[in-house]
Amino acid sequence: EVQLAESGGGLIQPGGSLRLSCAVTGFTFSGYWMHWVRQAPGKGLVWVSHINRDGTTTKYADSVKGRFTISRDNAKNTLYLQMNSLRAEDTAVYYCTRDFSHCGYDVWGQGILVTVSS
Amino acid sequence: QSVLTQPPSVSAAPGQKVTISCSGSSSNIGNNYVSWYQQLPGTAPKLLIYDSNKRPSGIPDRFSGSKSGTSATLGITGLQTGDEADYYCGALDSSLSGVVFGGGTKLTVL
Numbered sequence: 001e002v003q004l005a006e007s008g009g010g011l012i013q014p015g016g017s018l019r020l021s022c023a024v025t026g027f028t029f030s031g032y033w034m035h036w037v038r039q040a041p042g043k044g045l046v047w048v049s050h051i052n053r054d055g056t057t058t059k060y061a062d063s064v065k066g067r068f069t070i071s072r073d074n075a076k077n078t079l080y081l082q083m084n085s086l087r088a089e090d091t092a093v094y095y096c097t098r099d100f101s102h103c104g105y106d107v108w109g110q111g112i113l114v115t116v117s118s
Numbered sequence: 119q120s121v122l123t124q125p126p127s128v129s130a131a132p133g134q135k136v137t138i139s140c141s142g143s144s145s146n147i148g149n150n151y152v153s154w155y156q157q158l159p160g161t162a163p164k165l166l167i168y169d170s171n172k173r174p175s176g177i178p179d180r181f182s183g184s185k186s187g188t189s190a191t192l193g194i195t196g197l198q199t200g201d202e203a204d205y206y207c208g209a210l211d212s213s214l215s216g217v218v219f220g221g222g223t224k225l226t227v228l
Contacts, residue, residue, distance in 0.1 A: 035217070037217075044120060044206065044219060044220070044221045044222040045155070045157075045163065045206050045208070045219040045222070046219065047208075047216050047217035047218065047219065050216070050217070059215050059216055060216075061216055062214075095162055095163075100165070100168060100174070101151075101168050101169055101172075102150065102151040102153075102168070102169055102210065103150075103151070103153065103208065103209070103210045103217045104151070104153040104165055104167075104168025104169060104208075105153065105155075105163070105165055105208075106165045106168070106174055108162035108163055108164075109162065110162060111162055
């Protein structure tokens with residue numbers, strides 16, 4: 001079964017760091033671009049970052065550029081999002097997603113909540 | 119303020135048809151493919167349409183997508199109460215080098 005499972009979220013103080021992980025099962029991880037998308041409570045979807053198949057190309061939303069780093073380990077079938085200098089406005093459910101075709105995301109994780117608060 | 123513009127809400131009766139619009143610009147919808155997602159409360163989004171008008175396997179043909187110029191439309195026929203959800207459009211934005219989404223449309227099946 002094709003699955004994405006996020007972990008590593010939780011409550012963190014402003015200025016702190018967290019690393020999200022997304023464990024992949026059921027498909028050839030190295031064959032797909034992967035993305036992180038977030039959703040603040042009661043709000044819409046916001047794209048955060050993407051990474052190409054071999055990890056050599058990454059892009060970030062302006063709101064997280066310089067603070068977040070996306071990476072992947074194809075040997076471990078795992079996607080990561082290192083989040084530094086966290087702000088209250090980063091509070092959201094973070095989803096890892098598979099780019100099926102031209103940024104159409106056909107597989108989503110269950111989401112992991114990150115709460116930035118003192 | 120989302121880059122792509124959707125109506126906040128739409129409604130229709132069971133069995134009827136509804137359309138949801140998504141308006142953008144030449145840097146996103148005008149020159150890239152559009153995707154549509156359904157999000158039921160408390161769950162992750164689900165892909166309904168990709169490449170502007172294609173349905174993933176398992177998505178019924180009650181759902182359809184189209185694109186014209188810098189706008190896209192999601193159509194849903196034979197509305198069911200289970201279709202009540204939030205619907206989002208998304209597209210790559212070539213100027214931003216990232217994906218942009220609409221603000222979401224809440225569908226109510228009366």
